[in-house]
Amino acid sequence: MTDTPHDESRGASLGTRLNWLRAAVLGANDGIVSTAGLVVGVAGATGSRSALLTAGLAGLLAGSMSMATGEYVSVSTQRDSQKAALAQERRELRERPGAELDELTDLLAARGLSREVAREAAEQLTRRDALRAHANVELGIDPGSLTNPWHAAGASFLAFTAGAVLPLLAMVLPAASLRLTVTVLSVLAALALTGWWSARLGAAPASRAVLRNMTGGAVAMGVTYGAGVLLGAAGV
Template identity: 70%
Template sequence: MSSAGDARQDRQGSGGHPDEPHAAGGLGSRLNWLRAGVLGANDGVVSTAGLVVGVAGANATSTELLTAGLAGLLAGSLSMATGEYVSVSTQRDSERAALAVERRELAATPEAELDELTDLYVAKGLTPRLARQVAVELTAHDPLAAHAEAELGIDPEELTNPWHAAWASFTAFTVGAVLPLLAIVLPPADLRVLVTVVAVLTALAACGWGSARLGNAPVRPAVVRNVAGGALAMAITYAAGVLLHASTG
């Protein structure tokens, strides 16, 4: 979630155009959504690969593998979507409550709120005189937006939509899960585990590279962690499947 609406950009008191911080915040938000999509797809790859490889270790037929894979895909994607919807709805409710408090304070004590906004910009590094000027001008333009962004880190016009978050998680997980599902059911029986492992590790390397690039983090450690984690998950579930088949077969 996965997370997607946590990016918060501080308004820079540099005398720039008021829309510039919003543009930067919007870019950060879009990057967070994209990063969440990459990580959601990564979850779909790992969980579904672990499931189908484990079932394959129990010497399952192609029909049984397809059934298990589809069940895992649906269960995982719906779980991701539900969890994201609940999480983002809770965040949105909290943001709305904070904005409601800010509205009441602006209506009841506007001068005190102006002083508070001035102090916030002074704390960001502006001189008291310039901070007061910025606070006055932004308050005249949109007092709620000015206070919400500087004090709460919230853009009242860009609250995260929980339905968008749910659909994004559902889609990302499903896209990731399709790869190991196809890789396990399409090849011949004697090659399907090998094909699945190669396809999954390649996809995980790509996901690790993508998440690292989006987060401006070192690529190599992210790829190694991703590939090692996926390989370990498949090894454990495959071994469990083999042991189960040996004990019951």
């Protein structure tokens, strides 16, 4: 059975939601790894709670703002491209509607419809909403649901912050003798969870994703802690 533009739009909407959820999980994962690496590195150089809190908060804010800015720029560029494509399609529909109807017919026929059925479907879709039909079938764009760059930036900011808070609190709240152990264990547990969830969203094997995520986080913390110890010993 051939998918209709409505079915494709619904599928695209579901795909968009899954992509947003996957991006949120990955954003939280970035917050966990980068902040954990930072505070563990500082802990290798000093046991000062105020220094750890300052470094952790600075890393959290810098990382979350960087993520938000990058996402805003990326989505704004994508949105501008989509709006330009829609403007061109709107102009073509106004200037040569017959050719656009033929084009829509060809596109539908290429998806498995007979020529007669494709023509009838193209005419009905054109009468209902010509721009939406061409945008969905020809461009893969839903004119009514263009991504908002501010929403994307806010989501990235919150996702990174949510991930970064865990290692920061794990490092500054426990007693000095327990800080490193609590932080490493809580970070590895959180990375196991985000690895599992990202694999679940992508329908991939969870065990490899979890192991890869935990290994990456462990290496990052080990490297930064070693660097911190060396710098602390050198009195830098």
